[in-house]
Amino acid sequence: MTPVTETKPRPAGKTAVVERVQRADARRNREAVIAAAKKLFADEGLDAQMPDVAKVAKVGVGTVYRHFPTKQDLIAALAAERFERLAEKAREGIAAEDPWEGLCDFIRFSAQIQADDRGLCEVMGSRPEVMNDSALTVGLPELCDQLVDRAQRSGRLRKDLEWEDIPMIACGLGRITPSEMGPATGRWPRLVEIIIDGLRPPGSSKLPKPLV
Amino acid sequence: MTPVTETKPRPAGKTAVVERVQRADARRNREAVIAAAKKLFADEGLDAQMPDVAKVAKVGVGTVYRHFPTKQDLIAALAAERFERLAEKAREGIAAEDPWEGLCDFIRFSAQIQADDRGLCEVMGSRPEVMNDSALTVGLPELCDQLVDRAQRSGRLRKDLEWEDIPMIACGLGRITPSEMGPATGRWPRLVEIIIDGLRPPGSSKLPKPLV
DNA sequence: AACTATACGGAATCCGAGTTCCGTTTGCAA
DNA sequence: TTGCAAACGGAACTCGGATTCCGTATAGTT
Numbered sequence: 001m002t003p004v005t006e007t008k009p010r011p012a013g014k015t016a017v018v019e020r021v022q023r024a025d026a027r028r029n030r031e032a033v034i035a036a037a038k039k040l041f042a043d044e045g046l047d048a049q050m051p052d053v054a055k056v057a058k059v060g061v062g063t064v065y066r067h068f069p070t071k072q073d074l075i076a077a078l079a080a081e082r083f084e085r086l087a088e089k090a091r092e093g094i095a096a097e098d099p100w101e102g103l104c105d106f107i108r109f110s111a112q113i114q115a116d117d118r119g120l121c122e123v124m125g126s127r128p129e130v131m132n133d134s135a136l137t138v139g140l141p142e143l144c145d146q147l148v149d150r151a152q153r154s155g156r157l158r159k160d161l162e163w164e165d166i167p168m169i170a171c172g173l174g175r176i177t178p179s180e181m182g183p184a185t186g187r188w189p190r191l192v193e194i195i196i197d198g199l200r201p202p203g204s205s206k207l208p209k210p211l212v
Numbered sequence: 213m214t215p216v217t218e219t220k221p222r223p224a225g226k227t228a229v230v231e232r233v234q235r236a237d238a239r240r241n242r243e244a245v246i247a248a249a250k251k252l253f254a255d256e257g258l259d260a261q262m263p264d265v266a267k268v269a270k271v272g273v274g275t276v277y278r279h280f281p282t283k284q285d286l287i288a289a290l291a292a293e294r295f296e297r298l299a300e301k302a303r304e305g306i307a308a309e310d311p312w313e314g315l316c317d318f319i320r321f322s323a324q325i326q327a328d329d330r331g332l333c334e335v336m337g338s339r340p341e342v343m344n345d346s347a348l349t350v351g352l353p354e355l356c357d358q359l360v361d362r363a364q365r366s367g368r369l370r371k372d373l374e375w376e377d378i379p380m381i382a383c384g385l386g387r388i389t390p391s392e393m394g395p396a397t398g399r400w401p402r403l404v405e406i407i408i409d410g411l412r413p414p415g416s417s418k419l420p421k422p423l424v
Numbered sequence: 425a426a427c428t429a430t431a432c433g434g435a436a437t438c439c440g441a442g443t444t445c446c447g448t449t450t451g452c453a454a
Numbered sequence: 455t456t457g458c459a460a461a462c463g464g465a466a467c468t469c470g471g472a473t474t475c476c477g478t479a480t481a482g483t484t
Contacts, residue, residue, distance in 0.1 A: 023451055023460060050442060051464090060463030065443065125337060128392040141395070160402075168388050168396040168403055175387035176380050180340040183353070184380040190372075191380055198410025235430060235481055262472060263434090272433030277473065 030067045032057040037074055041119030045178075046075060046127075048119075076130050079123050083134040086110060090143035100156035103147050104196050110170040111192050114177045121174040135167065158201045169195060242279045244269040249286055250293075253331030258287060258339075260331075288342050291335050295346040298322060302355035312368035315359050316408050322382040323404050326389045333386040347379065370413045381407060 022030075036057035040048040050071055054061045068074035089109045096102030114121045123130050135141065144163040151157035173195075176188045234242075248269035252260040262283055266273045280286035301321045308314030326333045335342050347353065356375040363369035385407075388400045 025451065026461060029461080047441095049440095054464090061443080061465095062445085062463055063461075066461070069443090071442065125387055128394055132394045135394075158406075161406075162399075164396040164399060165402060165406075168393060168399060169406075171393065171396075172384040172388045172403065175337055176384045181380060181383065182340055182344045182347075184376040184383075187374075187376060187380060190377060191384065194370075194373075194377075194410040195407055196410070197412075197414075198406040198408070202409075237481070238431060241431085261470090266434090273435095273473080274433055274475085275431075278431070281473090283472065 026067075029057070029059050029063055032059060033064050033067055033074075034077070038078055041075070041078060042117040045118040046122045050074075072130075075119070075123065075127070076134070078119065079127075079130050079134045080137065082113060082117065082120050082123075083138045083140065085113065087138035087140055087143060090140065090147060094143065094146050094150060099147075099150040099154040103151040103157060103199075106147060107166070107169060107173075107196060108192055111173040111177055111188065114170075114174040115188065118178050121178055124171045124174045140167070156201065156204070157199055161199060238279075241269070241271050241275055244271060245276050245279055245286075246289070250290055253287070253290060254329040257330040258334045262286075284342075287331070287335065287339070288346070290331065291339075291342050291346045292349065294325060294329065294332050294335075295350045295352065297325065299350035299352055299355055302352065302359060306355065306358050306362060311362040311366040315363040315369065315411075318359060319378070319381060319385075319408060320404055323385040323389055323400065326382075326386040327400065330390050333390055336383045336386045352379070368413065368416070369411055373411065 033053065036059075037048075037053045040053055040056055050064055051061050053074070054064045057064065064074070068077065086109070090106055093102030093106040096105070114124065123134075141163060144166040148157065148161055148163045148166065152159055152161070173188065173192060176184070176191060179185050181188075245265065248271075249260075249265045252265055252268060262276055263273050265286070266276045269276065276286070280289065298321070302318055305314030305318040308317070326336065335346075353375060356378040360369065360373055360375045360378060364371055364373070385400065385404060388396070388403060391397050393400075
């Protein structure tokens with residue numbers, strides 16, 4: 001045996017998880033499915049149908065199910081990816097020079113990815129399990145906590161805010177972000193800024209930055 | 213013929229809508245169905261099932277369908293009622309002595325009825341047609357417009373707000389109001405107040421009322 | 425009291441969306 | 455080149471929930 005790429009069936013380290021080498025076509029198809037699902041769910045929301053995912057991925061339904069035993073699993077996989085992006089942005093915000101702007105940018109970003117992905121909006125709105133799970137996995141709670149804490153220290157964020165308020169705000173924004181909001185379609189960035197204004201400490205000015 | 217309560221099949225005024233006298237049991241059952249549906253949809257959301265509505269109303273499924281040909285129709289009927297309540301509150305706000313408080317109360321109220329009715333939240337979140345339709349019917353756009361206008365005149369509402377922002381805010385609140393928000397459950401009143409703070413004109417204090 | 429249009433109940437049906445199954449194809453190690 | 459486990463495709467199936475159908479019951483009238 002001279003494995004070109006990886007080891008074979010591998011005798012399984014301890015108990016569970018047996019890693020196995022995937023055939024090239026399998027890997028390729030998996031990617032295709034993910035890409036298709038990403039597009040479909042983003043465009044049509046969680047109601048997009050599995051057979052359509054297969055169609056877009058140019059693959060049979062069976063193949064979709066081989067890679068993701070359940071629609072739920074597929075959704076969860078996509079959600080995980082989005083939450084990873086969110087976490088990344090949060091870290092970025094924490095590392096930012098300006099703590100307040102770091103927080104604001106995170107909030108704006110969370111609105112934006114939802115505006116770009118109807119599926120994500122729906123996960124946040126009606127799949128608490130998936131959302132909590134994904135959020136936990138990437139450590140969002142701690143990240144939000146740090147974000148809030150740092151901003152508060154800087155004095156530009158109201159003292160009574162707690163980290164749980166951040167995901168709550170993000171969820172709320174996910175509701176007004178999709179494009180069937182009747183008369184208010186596309187006006188969501190206004191609300192983002194309004195909320196941000198509401199986050200300032202009582203009596204603080206809303207005018208631009210401080211001097212450096 | 214001596215109609216005890218109403219007129220008979222009535223020759224139909226012009227074209228469509230033929231009013232007919234309902235039998236007493238029919239009227240009674242209709243109310244029972246509405247009551248049951250109100251409770252079920254409020255508790256379980258729009259996924260509540262028609263047969264269950266029938267069960268709770270102590271009526272056969274057929275009866276439910278005789279009164280509401282479609283689940284959609286039933287939902288729309290309930291929504292209409294809720295929106296009527298909203299409109300009422302809006303009028304109240306417009307009539308209020310304090311324009312700013314009138315607006316705030318309306319916003320708080322819209323959050324509260326959604327907190328009390330998961331079905332309504334879902335209508336606002338994923339039934340744009342039903343929502344727009346109901347809103348139009350009760351004249352909410354005009355009411356919001358007046359609410360905003362009056363509050364702005366009083367100088368306590370930021371000038372850049374437009375009436376479309378009010379329903380948008382209401383929708384957003386409907387997302388965080390239900391009770392499966394993970395860590396943030398029950399904290400929604402905080403967000404309401406944060407948003408309200410954000411609605412104040414730039415630089416204004418958040419502290420209590422002005423003097424009379 | 426008899427009559428009949430109106431209502432009723434709820435088993436049966438319809439339907440759509442997720443999921444399974446299995447015969448066929450294919451990557452890749454020998 | 456061969457052999458076969460790993461993958462594939464997609465028709466067929468399952469299942470849950472809305473909706474229909476029709477024989478029976480009854481309010482209201484004569």
